[in-house]
Amino acid sequence: xxLIVQKYGGTSVGSPERIRHVAERLVATQRQGCRVVAVIxxxxxxxxxxxxxxxxxxxxxxxxxxxxxxxxxxxxxxxLVAMAVNxxxxxxISLTGAQAGVLTDRMHTRAKIANVxxxxxxxxxxxxxxxxxxGFQGQTAEGETTTLGRGGSDLTAIALAGAxxxxxxxxxxxxxxxxxxxxxxxxxxxxxxxxxxxxxLEMAGAGSKVMQSRAVEFAKKFGVAFEVRSSxxxxxxxxxxxxxxxxxxxxxxxxxVERQQAKVTVTGVPDKxxxxxxxxxxxxxxNILVDMIVQNASGRNSTDISFTIHAADLPKxxxxxxxxxxxxxxxxVSAQSAVAKLSAVGIGMRSHSGVxxxxxxxxxxxxxxIQLISTSxxxxxxxxxxxxxxRAAQLAHEAFGLGKQARVRKAP
Amino acid sequence: xxLIVQKYGGTSVGSPERIRHVAERLVATQRQGCRVVAVIxxxxxxxxxxxxxxxxxxxxxxxxxxxxxxxxxxxxxxxLVAMAVNxxxxxxISLTGAQAGVLTDRMHTRAKIANVxxxxxxxxxxxxxxxxxxGFQGQTAEGETTTLGRGGSDLTAIALAGAxxxxxxxxxxxxxxxxxxxxxxxxxxxxxxxxxxxxxLEMAGAGSKVMQSRAVEFAKKFGVAFEVRSSxxxxxxxxxxxxxxxxxxxxxxxxxVERQQAKVTVTGVPDKxxxxxxxxxxxxxxNILVDMIVQNASGRNSTDISFTIHAADLPKxxxxxxxxxxxxxxxxVSAQSAVAKLSAVGIGMRSHSGVxxxxxxxxxxxxxxIQLISTSxxxxxxxxxxxxxxRAAQLAHEAFGLGKQARVRKAP
Numbered sequence: 107x108x109l110i111v112q113k114y115g116g117t118s119v120g121s122p123e124r125i126r127h128v129a130e131r132l133v134a135t136q137r138q139g140c141r142v143v144a145v146i147x148x149x150x151x152x153x154x155x156x157x158x159x160x161x162x163x164x165x166x167x168x169x170x171x172x173x174x175x176x177x178x179x180x181x182x183x184x185x186l187v188a189m190a191v192n193x194x195x196x197x198x199i200s201l202t203g204a205q206a207g208v209l210t211d212r213m214h215t216r217a218k219i220a221n222v223x224x225x226x227x228x229x230x231x232x233x234x235x236x237x238x239x240x241g242f243q244g245q246t247a248e249g250e251t252t253t254l255g256r257g258g259s260d261l262t263a264i265a266l267a268g269a270x271x272x273x274x275x276x277x278x279x280x281x282x283x284x285x286x287x288x289x290x291x292x293x294x295x296x297x298x299x300x301x302x303x304x305x306x307l308e309m310a311g312a313g314s315k316v317m318q319s320r321a322v323e324f325a326k327k328f329g330v331a332f333e334v335r336s337s338x339x340x341x342x343x344x345x346x347x348x349x350x351x352x353x354x355x356x357x358x359x360x361x362x363v364e365r366q367q368a369k370v371t372v373t374g375v376p377d378k379x380x381x382x383x384x385x386x387x388x389x390x391x392x393n394i395l396v397d398m399i400v401q402n403a404s405g406r407n408s409t410d411i412s413f414t415i416h417a418a419d420l421p422k423x424x425x426x427x428x429x430x431x432x433x434x435x436x437x438x439v440s441a442q443s444a445v446a447k448l449s450a451v452g453i454g455m456r457s458h459s460g461v462x463x464x465x466x467x468x469x470x471x472x473x474x475x476i477q478l479i480s481t482s483x484x485x486x487x488x489x490x491x492x493x494x495x496x497r498a499a500q501l502a503h504e505a506f507g508l509g510k511q512a513r514v515r516k517a518p
Numbered sequence: 519x520x521l522i523v524q525k526y527g528g529t530s531v532g533s534p535e536r537i538r539h540v541a542e543r544l545v546a547t548q549r550q551g552c553r554v555v556a557v558i559x560x561x562x563x564x565x566x567x568x569x570x571x572x573x574x575x576x577x578x579x580x581x582x583x584x585x586x587x588x589x590x591x592x593x594x595x596x597x598l599v600a601m602a603v604n605x606x607x608x609x610x611i612s613l614t615g616a617q618a619g620v621l622t623d624r625m626h627t628r629a630k631i632a633n634v635x636x637x638x639x640x641x642x643x644x645x646x647x648x649x650x651x652x653g654f655q656g657q658t659a660e661g662e663t664t665t666l667g668r669g670g671s672d673l674t675a676i677a678l679a680g681a682x683x684x685x686x687x688x689x690x691x692x693x694x695x696x697x698x699x700x701x702x703x704x705x706x707x708x709x710x711x712x713x714x715x716x717x718x719l720e721m722a723g724a725g726s727k728v729m730q731s732r733a734v735e736f737a738k739k740f741g742v743a744f745e746v747r748s749s750x751x752x753x754x755x756x757x758x759x760x761x762x763x764x765x766x767x768x769x770x771x772x773x774x775v776e777r778q779q780a781k782v783t784v785t786g787v788p789d790k791x792x793x794x795x796x797x798x799x800x801x802x803x804x805n806i807l808v809d810m811i812v813q814n815a816s817g818r819n820s821t822d823i824s825f826t827i828h829a830a831d832l833p834k835x836x837x838x839x840x841x842x843x844x845x846x847x848x849x850x851v852s853a854q855s856a857v858a859k860l861s862a863v864g865i866g867m868r869s870h871s872g873v874x875x876x877x878x879x880x881x882x883x884x885x886x887x888i889q890l891i892s893t894s895x896x897x898x899x900x901x902x903x904x905x906x907x908x909r910a911a912q913l914a915h916e917a918f919g920l921g922k923q924a925r926v927r928k929a930p
Contacts, residue, residue, distance in 0.1 A: 125575050159534060159598055162534035163537050163602040165605060167601040167605075168601060168604050172601075174600075174614075175593075175597035178590035178593045178597075182568065186571055186572065186587065189579040192576060193575065193576035193579075199582070249617065
């Protein structure tokens with residue numbers, strides 16, 4: 107008998123009606139002859155309300171108490187889903203993370219899953235229960251409640267699927283799956299059927315935030331395949347899995363765009379150890395995330411270093427770097443907002459040459475100027491003017507043959 | 519070092535400001551040199567919201583899931599109180615009922631406390647923590663969350679005070695304590711300093727709903743003294759305790775009134791076994807609570823049976839009893855609403871004669887007609903017209919020398 111883990115996020119349980127809808131889906135899955143484990147997030151908005159209360163009573167709530175507080179959101183949602191399943195005449199039982207056997211380390215608010223003991227879940231599944239587990243949480247060896255941080259419910263689902271040796275792990279979201287590009291930008295973008303973990307990680311880092319990177323990393327580490335699919339439609343979604351040989355046949359899996367970026371360039375950085383460190387220490391000390399970092403081959407004992415950040419962080423960064431530039435003896439800082447990042451991602455790049463050339467060529471023919479280039483094993487990313495990014499995505503999407511029309515054209 | 523258990527209800531933690539106020543009180547108690555255990559209810563309104571959600575997803579939620587759902591209310595409030603204590607620079611830790619060692623039977627939604635293992639609380643108190651425990655809940659031997667039913671947080675506080683051998687158990691409420699009569703009815707009513715468990719039980723059953731009877735019964739069974747006091751004022755409240763010898767010196771401890779009652783009389787009930795049973799089975803099958811039951815000595819093979827109910831239940835009862843009266847061969851049912859119950863309560867009645875006579879005398883002199891009389895070991899209750907009840911309470915209060923003026927008069 108197939109064992110399926112299904113994860114539902116906060117919007118999927120955002121109202122009594124939606125909770126009943128989730129229950130119907132769980133019962134339908136069981137009636138298809140499956141054993142069913144559901145992982146549930148807190149009802150949308152509940153976690154934020156609890157956080158607000160915490161801030162109202164304490165400027166710096168202890169992380170242990172924050173975990174005790176926030177875990178109640180998933181507990182409540184889980185009990186409600188179990189009730190809704192019962193109301194449909196099926197057997198269901200809700201479990202806290204602790205009861206489900208999710209053991210974590212002691213890092214409150216960002217605990218790591220150390221182990222999952224699925225004995226109780228197995229027993230309940232044998233008794234034909236639909237087992238409804240609170241996501242986002244676990245318990246330390248000492249019995250303290252912990253939470254897993256952002257994307258924690260996805261993590262719970264993937265960890266349970268791994269520990270239970272599930273036949274499928276389905277992550278229900280408000281999107282239909284992972285697309286070759288954002289369909290709002292490229293209308294003939296296609297849903298991707300299968301994607302390698304690394305591709306999904308690079309896509310996630312490039313603005314396609316279907317899943318938190320942490321959950322994908324975990325799935326990759328333990329080899330747990332999962333499907334990202336819509337909680338509103340019955341269609342199949344995108345399966346993320348370990349690479350298979352024929353996955354490399356596709357050169358580029360998808361194109362993603364990230365808007366509202368800013369580019370910062372420090373020119374005339376003395377070519378000696380510690381200069382780059384001074385720059386990025388100053389930025390990270392202010393909790394600002396740096397995305398791309400590019401340094402060109404240096405000439406005449408100095409070099410130029412460019413990096414990208416979110417546009418909203420630009421004023422802060424310019425202010426921070428003013429004194430640093432003087433200290434390290436660099437020439438000056440220049441910055442440009444209203445830029446965007448375009449990435450082409452695919453494990454096929456490892457075995458296909460000329461991918462970068464093909465991207466640069468299509469952009470060049472479209473008259474789109476490339477300001478920065480950065481590549482990894484399976485990704486090519488460029489910074490361009492934000493005004494050009496939709497057209498650039500359409501050109502790249504077409505150049506790599508990703509769209510519906512491209513496939514039709516191939517057919518004859 | 520004194521060990522104090524303090525219980526705060528839902529209105530006491532009804533806003534961030536009130537939660538901070540509770541925290542201040544806990545810290546002040548600790549700084550007076552006490553070890554402090556706090557028992558906290560869910561924030562006012564939260565339990566009702568959760569119940570509404572449950573009813574929205576299921577017509578008949580399972581009791582196991584209801585417990586899992588409702589227990590989250592106390593979990594959240596407890597974490598918030600602990601945070602607020604931390605914010606004041608004191609050490610605090612929140613515990614679920616399970617973590618606090620509250621073991622119950624398996625009767626979900628109305629579990630009985632089977633045992634309390636206070637080992638962890640003792641350890642935390644030794645480490646100078648203020649220990650904040652979720653009221654109203656416990657855990658079965660199998661690790662299932664249970665709730666204790668109405669008044670459950672009072673029960674938790676009393677059970678913990680007993681298990682910890684606490685020096686004091688303080689139940690914080692929105693009243694100043696237990697009064698000789700409702701001060702809105704009798705302006706010179708006095709706060710009672712000490713009251714016997716049985717007296718409080720009879721007062722509770724007679725409309726002075728300071729505490730649920732279940733919690734008082736539990737305190738009586740295990741000999742746990744507790745104080746009912748105001749969470750808004752610093753004044754001492756009323757201490758409920760086992761009887762002491764000199765407690766009987768006071769003939770009547772207090773007078774209570776219960777309005778909106780209705781009196782039902784079935785006349786000509788055949789004087790044979792089973793007749794009364796038929797009447798009250800019909801009423802209780804409709805989940806209607808009967809308070810007083812009075813049957814007079816019978817004459818000529820038939821008798822009259824009277825009982826009192828809440829006025830709101832009267833139409834239902836009249837409808838129910840119509841057919842029953844025919845079946846058992848009784849003469850008829852008559853009913854009167856707009857009556858009220860007046861009770862005089864005191865363990866001193868056991869050793870003082872003439873208490874009933876004194877009550878009837880004062881009412882008679884006031885021209886107040888008595889419609890029913892019922893007595894117990896320590897209580898005399900009468901049914902009178904609701905319009906007379908305030909005056910009757912004032913007369914009785916004065917007749918038993920309960921008020922401020924009475925004490926002053928005694929003084930000479």
